[in-house]
Amino acid sequence: QVQLVESGGGLVQPGGSLTLSCVASGFTFRRYAMSWYRQAPGKERELVAAITSTGDIINYGHSVTGRFTISRDNAKTTVYLQMNSLKPEDTAVYYCNTNVGMDFWGKGTLVTVSS
DSSP states (O other): OOEEEEEOOEEEOTTOOEEEEEEEESSOGGGSOEEEEEEOTTSOOEEEEEEOTTSSOEEEOTTTTTTEEEEEETTTTEEEEEEOSOOGGGOEEEEEEEESSSEEEOOOEEEEEOO
């Protein structure tokens, strides 16, 4: 079955960087777009970044454009989210997502940006 496992979250100071990883299994990874979403306490889940199967088209949420970079390694069935210049408002649980006939989600990884 489809499984998405995120890692790389943690506590970071404002202005710092983190790289999240999502290892996928149970489907033909190279054929599907992948996305990162996040959900902050008391807020709705929002799109952070999305990348097509070949990586030729990438979209970012307006609040992270210029600071975050999504990438993928189809040989490793892994999608990454490089996060730079982190702000306290980036604090959230970050989820990996794909749609293989239906939406699948990982369990999330917590990112806390605080001094």
